[in-house]
Amino acid sequence: MKKQVVCIATLALLFAGCSSKNISEYNKPDIYWYQKMVRYVSSSDLDKADEYFTSLQSEHFSSPLLKEAMLIMAQAHMDNEEYLMAKYYLDEFIKRYGNDRNVAFAKFLKIKASFLAFKNINRDQKLLQDTIAEAESYKKEYIQNEYMPMVDTMLTKLYMAQYVLNEEIAALYERRGKMKAAKIYRERVKHSWLKKDEIDVPTNWYDYLINW
Template structure:
């Protein structure tokens, strides 16, 4: 919820940057000056200022070529800070302004990577796992010769293992609580998986999280 509010705030800032100036705000800068300021913000580890200054740059120079590297830099900076929804915001902006047949697979790959890195807990985010599986399947069909194919295939394998682990955990829960019909449904799903009866190292939760989250 907090990250959604941050994205909404960024969008509002983008559309009001020209009309709400005070003595502390920067404006009427050249593209290279904006670029240098945003890089300085990132070097100072001040992402909030970098976001604000991007809004100023984008409002004054709608499609300047320097926006292209800045959008990718900001997306990666937010991924590094685990702010994945904001990273996707910048990647969507990049696609709108600079997306073409030569780079669209790269930005699609970065969006998949953002979802992959957002997946941190093995028995949560089932919707995220399923959405990511579908997105990777679509990506591989649309770009069968992409140079990022090995990377997204690795991500897909890890998502598939995570889904298998979650299903096995649910099946175990149903078995332990004598809900036989539900257990058999999940057991059938497990038997159809490529990972059934394979030796898989299951993820371990930290003790302070396992107390509350273990089924």
Template sequence: MKRMYIFLSLFALSLLFSGCSKNVDEYNKPAVYWYGKIIESLSDGNYDKADDYYSSLQGEHIGSPLLPEATMILAIAHMHNGEYLLTEHFLNDYIKRYANANEIEFAEYLKIKAKYKSLPHPRRDQVFIQEAIKQAESFERNYPRSMYYSLVDTMLTRLYLGRASFDESIAGLYDRIDKPRAARYYRDLDPQPWINWKNVTPAKIPWYREWFVGDGKSSWYAFLIPDTKSVVSRNTVSDSDENITK
């Protein structure tokens, strides 16, 4: 029994040292080795490991012709995995270091797509919507003949609609609490005359979110909110105050 215990202890130590030696050997490898490891890790769904191998490729082979392709592969992989900030990071690196004029156009399109896909809840992300709109408008100015123009324009139209829908929901709130001046302010904030709200189908909100954020028209807890100015905004000005503010 004692011999078996000693044997198992030695076996465990040998595994430990073999594992350590393997980690130590993970350096000073050819560029194609790191590139293969990146692809292998992505195939296994291990994105963090792929990023680590990319760091090794970039650190040991800064001038490798495999770097541009590896950078773009990781950008697209992270987009498919829903990691849009990492996607933008790799795309910015790609544009800055490797891309020619045609490749910049494709990378800029992917940046807009990543920004668009990262906005599932427009009411929470108004700043990001503004950034996405600016990027899309800039793309259309810079690449009016781009093969991606119609795709960007579709995303831009939906971003306009999302922003306008948010403003309209706030205006509707002020209508319900009898604040017409505030409602007009939000409807005039960024008017989109092409939108016919009668033909717009509101976004569907899951019931578990609707309980807390409402459906854009009302909330189950509306009866709990007292009808006072300070609850809405301490800076809200009613129609009766218009003469005072002039």
């Protein structure tokens, strides 16, 4: 009987400890959540960092720390090759802090995230077209800013990828005897400002864009 009482008391203390630990993770100042988030970003535990960001945003929606926290989380997910999550944070940043300079920077990072997400020229054709359109739209919206040289570099590499893709599709249609379809892609190649002898295609598709 005494053993049962001891066991029950021990379990009660254990659950009480767990409960008090959970309760202690509420109603904290914004700097607490921010520092916890940064700590887990530094240790590459982005799931935990996301949780602490959510707590920061939920409990301190008007905190001045949120602006920087969103950019930290966007960059952290980008570094971890989680590009959709990176773009989610950037979209939230634009909604909350959308003045001209901030939006230009956030949209540049979104283009960079899309660019880095490109892995395979044959599998990611829609991403290729969407990123080209995104970069061209950026150039029209922001005629000149400090990010434009990097946007131009990414766009040039994307156009190189598009050129090679059109070449490959045309060759594929020709091998299958579908000359009308092949002609469409040959025309696209013909009217490109790029020339085939100017493009040295690496064997690795990721290197194709990143290390060209």
